[in-house]
Amino acid sequence: MKIGVPIEIKNNENRVGMTPSGVFELTKRNHEVYVQKNAGFGSGFFDQDYIDAGATILETIEEVYEVAEMIVKVKEPIEQEYSLIKKDQVVFTYFHFASSEALTKAMIDSESVCIAYETVEDADGSLPLLVPMSEVAGRMSIQQGAKYLEKPIKGRGILLGGVPGVKPANVLVLGGGIVGIQAAKMAAGLGANVTIMDINMKQLRYIADIMPANVNTEFSSEYNIRKHLPKTDLVIGGVLIKGAKAPKLITKDMLKDMRPGTVIVDVAVDQGGCFETTHATTHQDPTYIIDDVVHYCVANMPGAVPYTSTVALTNVTLPYVIKLANEGWEQACANSASLAKGLNVVKGDIVYKEIAEAFGLEFLAS
Ligand SMILES: NC(=O)c1ccc[n+]([C@@H]2O[C@H](COP(=O)([O-])OP(=O)(O)OC[C@H]3O[C@@H](n4cnc5c(N)ncnc54)[C@H](O)[C@@H]3O)[C@@H](O)[C@H]2O)c1
Numbered sequence: 457m458k459i460g461v462p463i464e465i466k467n468n469e470n471r472v473g474m475t476p477s478g479v480f481e482l483t484k485r486n487h488e489v490y491v492q493k494n495a496g497f498g499s500g501f502f503d504q505d506y507i508d509a510g511a512t513i514l515e516t517i518e519e520v521y522e523v524a525e526m527i528v529k530v531k532e533p534i535e536q537e538y539s540l541i542k543k544d545q546v547v548f549t550y551f552h553f554a555s556s557e558a559l560t561k562a563m564i565d566s567e568s569v570c571i572a573y574e575t576v577e578d579a580d581g582s583l584p585l586l587v588p589m590s591e592v593a594g595r596m597s598i599q600q601g602a603k604y605l606e607k608p609i610k611g612r613g614i615l616l617g618g619v620p621g622v623k624p625a626n627v628l629v630l631g632g633g634i635v636g637i638q639a640a641k642m643a644a645g646l647g648a649n650v651t652i653m654d655i656n657m658k659q660l661r662y663i664a665d666i667m668p669a670n671v672n673t674e675f676s677s678e679y680n681i682r683k684h685l686p687k688t689d690l691v692i693g694g695v696l697i698k699g700a701k702a703p704k705l706i707t708k709d710m711l712k713d714m715r716p717g718t719v720i721v722d723v724a725v726d727q728g729g730c731f732e733t734t735h736a737t738t739h740q741d742p743t744y745i746i747d748d749v750v751h752y753c754v755a756n757m758p759g760a761v762p763y764t765s766t767v768a769l770t771n772v773t774l775p776y777v778i779k780l781a782n783e784g785w786e787q788a789c790a791n792s793a794s795l796a797k798g799l800n801v802v803k804g805d806i807v808y809k810e811i812a813e814a815f816g817l818e819f820l821a822s
Contacts, residue, residue: 457487457525457526457780457781457782457784458487458488458523458524458525458526459474459482459487459488459489459490459525459526459527459528459777459781460489460490460491460492460520460521460523460527460528461473461474461479461489461490461491461492461495461511461520461527461528462492462495462517462520462521462527462529462537463492463493463494463495463517464495464529464530465534465536465537466532466534468738468740468756469498469530469531469759470498470499470759471498471499471531471758471762471765471766471769472495472496472498472499472501472530472762473495473527473529473530473548473549474489474491474528474770474774475496475499475501475766475767475770476496476501476506476508476509476511477509477770478770478774478777479491479506479510479511480509480510481774481778482510482778483509483510483511484510485778485781485782488512489506489510489511489512490512490513490514490519490520490523491511491512491513491514492513492515492516492517492519492520493513493514493515493516498762499763499765499766499767500762500763501766517540518540521537521540521541521545522540522542524545525545525546526546526547526548526777526780526781526785527541527545527546527547527548527549528548528549528777529547529548529549530549530550530766530769531549532549532550532551532552532553532556532559533547533549533559533562533563535558535562538559538562538563538566541562541566542566542568543566543567543568543803544567544568544569544803545566545569546568546569546571546780546785547563547569547570547571548571548573548773548776548777548780548798549572549573550572550574551563551570551572551573551574552572552574553570553572553800553801553808553811553814554810554811554814557814557815560801560806560811560815560817563800564804564805564817565804567803567804568803569785569799569801569802569803570799570800570801570802571780571785571789571795571798571799571800572798572800573585573586573773573798574586575797575798575800576776576794576795576797576798577794577797577798579793579794584772584794585769585773585798587634587772588765588768588769588771589758589768589769590633590634590635590638590694591634591635591638591768592757592758592764592765593635593638593723593757593758594634594635594636594637594639594642594692594694594723595638595639595641595642596757596758596760596761597635597639597642597692597694597723597757598616598627598639598642598643598646598690598692599642600721600742600752600754601616601643601692601719601721601752602616602646602690604719604721604750604752605625605689605690605717605719607717609743609750610717610743610745610750611719611750612715612717612718613717616643616646616647616648616689616690617646617647617648618647623649624647624648624649624670625648625649625689625690626648626649626650626651626684626687626689626690627639627640627643627648627649627650627651627688627690627691627692628650628651628653628681628684628688628690628692629643629650629651629652629653629692629694630653630676630692630693630694630695630705630706630730631653631654631676631693631694631695631696631724631730632653632654632656632659632660632663632673632694633654633694633695633696634694635692635694635723635724636652636692636694636695637652637663639723640652640663640671643690643692644667644668644670644671647670648670648690649670650667650670650671650672651671651673651674651684652671652672652673652674653673653674653675653676653680653681654673654675654676655676657675660673660674660675676705678705681705681706681710682710682713685706685713685714685718686714686715688714688718689715689719690718690719690720690721691706691719691720691721692721692723693705693706693720693721693722693723693724693725693729693730693731694723694724695724696724696727700727701727701728702724702727702728702729702730703730704729704731704732705730705731706720706730706731706733707732708732708733708746711733711747711749712747714747714748716749717748717750718748718749718750719749719750719752720749720750720751720752721752721753722734722751722753723757725737725753725754725755726755726756731751733746733749733751734751734753735753736754736755737751737752737753737754737755738754738755739754739756739759739760742754776788776792776795776798779791779795780795796822799822802820802822805818805820806818806819806820807819807820807821807822
C-alpha cells in the first residue's frame with residue numbers, strides 16, 4: 457500500500473503521524489511510505505532518518521495526498537486539507553468529529569474512509585489510542601504545577617519535595633484514572649504528600665495497593681475536597697465521566713478557602729474542566745489568576761513535548777497502521793472489532809451513531 461505522512465499544519469502542532477521506526481516496519485513489509493519534507497522536524501526526526509528507513513520524501517502536502525492510498529497523521533484535517541482528501545482514500549488520525557459539523561460534512565463530501573484514533577475501542581471499553589496522551593498530560597501536570605508554584609510566576613513559593621528539615625508540598629489529585637495515576641506517581645516521586653480522590657472504590661483499592669507510602673486515597677466528595685483545600689498547594693483535575701461534561705468539583709466560592717499562590721491544573725479542560733473557573737488556555741499564555749489562585753488549563757498539553765508525544769502515540773497506532781496496510785481497511789476492520797469501532801465516516805456515510813446524532817444527520821449502521 458502507498459502510505460502518506462503529511463506535515464501537521466494546525467497551529468502549533470509539532471507532532472507527526474509516523475516515526476522513522478514506523479516507516480521501517482512498513483517498508484520491510486513492502487509498503488511504500490511517502491513523507492512530506494520536514495514533517496518530523498518538530499518532533500526531532502529529520503528527513504534523512506526517514507530516507508534511511510526507506511521512505512520517499514515529497515516536497516508538498518499536495519503530492520503526499522495525491523500519491524497516498526492511506527494518510528496517517530495526528531490532528532483532524534483543517535479546512536486547507538479538506539479538498540486534498542480523495543474518494544476512497546483512508547485517513548487514520550484523531551478526528552473528534554462531534555465537535556465540528558464543517559469537518560464532518562467535508563469528510564462526507566470527500567467520500568474517503570475516516571478512521572478516528574479516539575473511537576478505536578477495546579473489548580473492555582478502553583480507548584487504547586487515547587491512553588498515551590493522558591499519560592503524557594498526567595505526568596506533565598506535575599512538571600507544570602511544580603513550575604507555577606514558584607514565586608516569580610505568582611505561586612506559593614514552595615518546592616514540591618521540600619528539603620531536609622522543611623516539609624514537602626501537599627498535592628491533591630482529583631480522579632484516579634490514567635491522568636490521575638501518572639500525576640500521583642510523579643508527585644510522589646518528587647517527595648510531595650499526595651492525596652488521590654475518586655468515586656470508583658475498585659480503582660481506589662488498586663491505587664492504594666500500587667502507590668508508595670506518600671500517596672493516600674480518599675473517596676471524592678464535596679465535603680472531603682473542601683476539607684483538603686486550605687492545606688493543599690497543588691490541585692490536579694483529572695476526572696472524566698465518559699461522553700459527558702466534567703463535573704465541577706471545585707466551585708468559585710471554594711477558591712477563597714485556598715491559600716494565595718495555590719496552583720490548580722485542570723487537565724480535564726478538554727471536557728469543559730472540573731473547576732468552575734476553568735477556561736481553556738494555550739502554551740503561549742498558559743495561566744491566569746482568580747482570587748489569588750493560579751489556574752493552568754492548557755487544552756493540548758502533549759503538544760509541548762512533541763518528541764515524547766509522537767513516540768508514545770505512534771507506539772500504539774503503528775500496529776493498526778500495519779494491519780490496515782497489510783489487509784486493506786475492509787478486511788482489517790472485519791478482523792478487528794477494536795479497529796472497526798474507529799470507522800466514523802465511510803464513503804459519504806456516517807457510520808458512528810453519536811456523530812450522526814450530534815448534527816441530526818443520517819446514520820448508516822455498518
Ligand atoms: N488537557 C490535555 O491536554 C489532556 C490530555 C489528555 C487527556 N485529557 C483529559 O483528562 C481527563 C482525564 O482523562 P483520563 O484518561 O485520566 O480518564 P480516565 O477515564 O482514565 O479517568 C477518569 C477518572 O475520573 C474518575 N471520576 C469520575 N467522576 C469523579 C468525581 N466526581 N470525583 C473524582 N473522580 C471522578 C473516574 O472514576 C475515573 O477513574 C479527560 O477529560 C481527558 O480528555 C486532557
